[in-house]
Amino acid sequence: MKKLNPVILIFYLVLLQSCNKKVEVEVSGIPYTIEISKQFLTSELPELQFVALDTVDLEIPGNLSLTFFQDMAFAKNFFFILDVRQGLLKFDYEGNYLKTIGAKGQGPDEYNGATSIYLDEKNDIILVTDWSEMSVVSYDFEGNFIASEKFPGQPIFLFQHKDSLLVVQEDAFGSQEKYRMNLIVSTIDPKKLMSKQQVSVLYSYVSELNTFYNFPGILAKLNEKTLFYLPRPRFEGLTEHKDTIYRKVDDHLVPEYLLHFTEFDRTDTLSISHLEMFDGYVSMLFNFKKQEYMIMLDLVNNLPLSYMSHPLDNRISTIDIENFPKHLNENMFYVILRNNEEEEESNPKIVFYRFDN
Known part of the structure; x- marks a missing residue:
């Protein structure tokens, strides 16, 4: 019998200790609550209406072999x-590969652990967040390097x-017992990649679950409100399942929705x-x-909407991160x-849809 790797052994010991700790969500003073019950997940509900509009097939001779789309x-x-x-x-929109922008590496004009991209079409600039190098790198649309800027935390998007x-x-740091996690926000000029404001810690909290954890993620805007979602760590034995959606007010976050x-x-x-x-x-x-479920929350009426089958193609048996409908603009989505079913790995299709509800 093989000996258990000491690192793996420590991992499981810490995990067992973490599962015995109680993690509470502050619920007082939250204006809105959306309840999602176990029974709701298996209820018969009306299908949400998505209408296919266009398809881009990336399986074209000469295209690079694609793996997983980060963004x-x-x-x-x-x-x-x-x-x-x-x-x-x-x-291009015919599905033809045109060029590679930048390169993977640790140089000032490269990215090592890219997490997301952002287009500034007004200035023909594309920005790449590099989590590993704690930087943002910019190129023009032809792939020429423009600038890079370091940040105090790992950029997510x-x-x-x-x-x-x-x-x-x-940003995360701490001891063996607790980890402090910070959500840091900086404001930059996309042309020069220069910080326009001093960096501010928008939200900070301490977690006793130092083995694994989830960082906050921004949602978007609703009625001029910028909302952040804060998922809590999850494990077997958790007695209450609650998450919070926060509203940004100046340089801090205020609870806005409780997901129960x-x-x-x-x-x-x-x-x-x-x-x-x-x-x-x-x-x-x-x-x-x-089992994967796609749940939609109506933040205006504080109601959940749900379906188990894939909303775009009922032949797809499993919903995953890649074929999950991603918002493009207004009521447009892509997957x-x-x-x-093919034996040989092939490049996927990008399908554009309109949400009609």
């Missing part, structure tokens, strides 16, 4: 794919807030692996006992669809 961004005449293995790639471009970062997952017991494990927000709705990929 995508769309311009008028072309679009960009941030591929985990190939890096940042430029395509960029977000347009009114007339400002925000760099949302995460009811009827789940101590043996239930839940996770939320992806979220999108658009026009007062939140769509999330919800995992419960190895990445692969033909998993």
